[in-house]
Amino acid sequence: MPTLTLTDLDSRTRPGDLFHPLDDGKLVCTACGHRCTLKPGQRGVCKIRYNLDGQLLVPYAYTAGVQNDPIEKKPFFHALPGTNALSFGMLGCDFRCAYCQNWFTSQTLRDDRATQNYRPTTPREICDVAIRHGSKTIVSTYNEPLITSEWAVEVFREARSRGLVTGYVSNGHGTPEVLEYVHPWLDLFKIDLKCFDEKKYNLLGGNFQEVLDTIRQVHEMGFWLEIVTLIIPGYNDSDEELNGIAEFLADVSPDIPWHVTAFHPNYKMDLTPATPVETLHRARNIGLSKGLRYVYSGNRPGEVGDSENTFCPGCRAVLIERRGFRVIRNRLGEQGKCPDCGGEIPGRWT
Incomplete structure (x- = not known):
């Protein structure tokens, strides 16, 4: 498997669709909530979308990971239970979470420890793997799928033609433009609602309101939506934040499944303790008390009673x-x- 240099990464691109042109060769990228205004030669916050002489170039025709898993691992609990999903991903992210569970692919070009490996591929080859493994679903994950939506749509076109369901595992830092772009080809949408605090979202590299707006829009547009909150001790496990998340989701729809999942020490937060089971029970009870009908505890299999x-x-x-x-x-x-x-x-x- 080749090692991906910046020059090679830039060669594996095509002209992007998600942008608005401006004067003097500048453009606004609309793939994520940052809406980066790029002069010729500039890269977006994600590092992988860039302006070359007035043209937006975006990732194309490679994967940095392909894996066949139970769909429950995404997690989707209300979509084709007990079936397999083929996950594929590229490189890069528009966030910089210190506790990222997929930092090895998402933080490429930000962290020298992250992978720069890739494999050239085609939509047909990805779908062939899914069919061969009996997967019912193809999911864009491992990096932030919104910023590689042009490639995902090409994969999903092929997937739909072969009877496969499609999904995103996303941070939800979207725009109306990107949601309209993927809407004809995307079925399932998992969003991480990481906390309920604007300042914390700023530190993660995102805009809190853009995430809330995206969650509402995803639900209103008819995607199947499930929400995950990774509960981190001392970070987002207060009653105040958990109540805020639960009240917001119940206001969007009490039928949205909310997964409250356990943190395990990782990446730059490797000294933070793992989430106690008691905290997951407390978070779940808060969700149920606010009217959510489906609240699940995750990442502690067999330890959380019947809440799975x-x-x-x-x-x-x-x-x-x-x-x-x-x-x-x-x-x-x-x-x-x-x-x-x-x-x-x-x-x-x-």
């Missing part, structure tokens, strides 16, 4: 029983209805 399971909010019957990323029992049919009371469970079940 899907319950009918009407009769409280267990519909999907899980342990970690493994579905043990699924009583929910393709119509997404509780077999006991007939209540409809929102999701993408077929």
Whole structure:
């Protein structure tokens, strides 16, 4: 596998679609909430989208990782439970989270320890791998998919033609333009709502309001949406922040699944302790108290009681029983209805 130099990275590009032209060769990139204004020769915050002589060039025709996993690992709990999803990713991110779980690919060009490996590929080859492994879904992840949306759409066009479902695992730092661009080709949208504090989002490298707006827009546009909050001790685990997140999500829709997941020491926060199970229980109880119908605890398989399971909010019957990323029992049919009371469970079940 070749090592990707900056020159080589720039050679694996094509003209981008997500931008507005300005005078004197300048342009505004609209792939993420930064809306970088770029003069000729300038790179965006993400480092991988850049202005070459008045033309926006964007990543194309490579992957930095391909992996077949249970769809529950993304995590999507209300989409094709018990099936496999093929994950693919590129390089780069518009955030700089000190606790990033995928820093090895997302922080390329910011951190010398991050990978610069890549593999040239085509949409057909990616979909061939998915079909060969029996995957039902193809998911853009590992780096921030919004900033590589042109490539993702090409992959998803091929995926749709072969009957595959498509998904994003994203930080949600989007724009109306990028959501409209991916809307015809994207089914599932997982967004990390990292905290509920504007100053903290600024330190992460993003805009808090842009993330909240994106979550609302994703829901309104009809993507299947699930939210994840990685609960980090001493960072975002206060009752105030957890209440803020839960109230916001319940206002958008009480049917949005909220995953409260455990942090494990990683990257630049390797001395921060892991999240106690008790904190996950507290976060879940807060979510349920604010009216959210589906709140799941994650990253501590077998330690969180029944909070990995899907319950009918009407009769409280267990519909999907899980342990970690493994579905043990699924009583929910393709119509997404509780077999006991007939209540409809929102999701993408077929």
